[in-house]
Amino acid sequence: MTEIWFIRHGETDWNRQRRLQGWQDIPLNEFGRNQAGLLAARMREEARHTPIHAIYSSDLQRAHATAAPVSEQLGLRVRVEPGIRERGFGVLEGLDHDRIDVLAPEAAAAWKSRDPLRPLDGGETLGQFQSRVISTVDDIAGRHDDERILMFTHGGVLDIIWRHASGVPLNAPRDAALLNVSINRVGVLGRKWQVLDWGDVGHVADEVGDDVVP
Numbered sequence: 001m002t003e004i005w006f007i008r009h010g011e012t013d014w015n016r017q018r019r020l021q022g023w024q025d026i027p028l029n030e031f032g033r034n035q036a037g038l039l040a041a042r043m044r045e046e047a048r049h050t051p052i053h054a055i056y057s058s059d060l061q062r063a064h065a066t067a068a069p070v071s072e073q074l075g076l077r078v079r080v081e082p083g084i085r086e087r088g089f090g091v092l093e094g095l096d097h098d099r100i101d102v103l104a105p106e107a108a109a110a111w112k113s114r115d116p117l118r119p120l121d122g123g124e125t126l127g128q129f130q131s132r133v134i135s136t137v138d139d140i141a142g143r144h145d146d147e148r149i150l151m152f153t154h155g156g157v158l159d160i161i162w163r164h165a166s167g168v169p170l171n172a173p174r175d176a177a178l179l180n181v182s183i184n185r186v187g188v189l190g191r192k193w194q195v196l197d198w199g200d201v202g203h204v205a206d207e208v209g210d211d212v213v214p
Contacts, residue, residue: 011031
């Protein structure tokens with residue numbers, strides 16, 4: 001079995017402002033950089049007892065900047081993987097989550113529908129996004145049989161991961177949080193995934209930031 005620790009990036013200003021980020025390359029804010037430092041200290045302690053063999057990150061800077069201090073602590077290079085970047089939200093990117101129904105009603109309706117085939121103007125369908133994430137993770141897991149790896153990614157990706165590992169449909173309610181700098185452990189054996197642990201933020205206590213907006 002490959003054990004993957006999926007970690008959401010630290011906080012950005014757009015997280016705090018509840019703006020959809022998608023493929024926009026938004027940097028961590030000061031709070032997010034502090035979160036990344038606390039995570040790195042946690043990973044240093046974890047690695048003393050639990051070997052970590054590789055680090056992967058989305059190609060967006062908010063994920064890579066969260067991975068960088070962990071990379072320094074563990075002495076492992078960050079392998080950049082565009083396949084685990086956030087969903088492309090097209091015309092919704094940059095919009096306030098609370099105002100998208102007014103600013104882009106058709107695209108907002110498509111996004112909220114959770115229909116895997118419904119087009120999203122300028123972005124990816126939910127089905128395209130799901131296929132990209134699952135195939136990328138399966139491919140990487142196949143390179144690390146019986147190893148433990150870290151993947152630094154995004155809220156939307158974590159949603160896909162949790163659903164696939166839990167057998168929950170795309171259009172069903174989700175009862176798992178998608179917290180900044182959370183550690184979310186999943187085991188992959190062949191094409192079968194299982195959630196081992198989810199939403200671990202013990203390293204940051206009350207400093208997890210926003211858990212809603214990707």
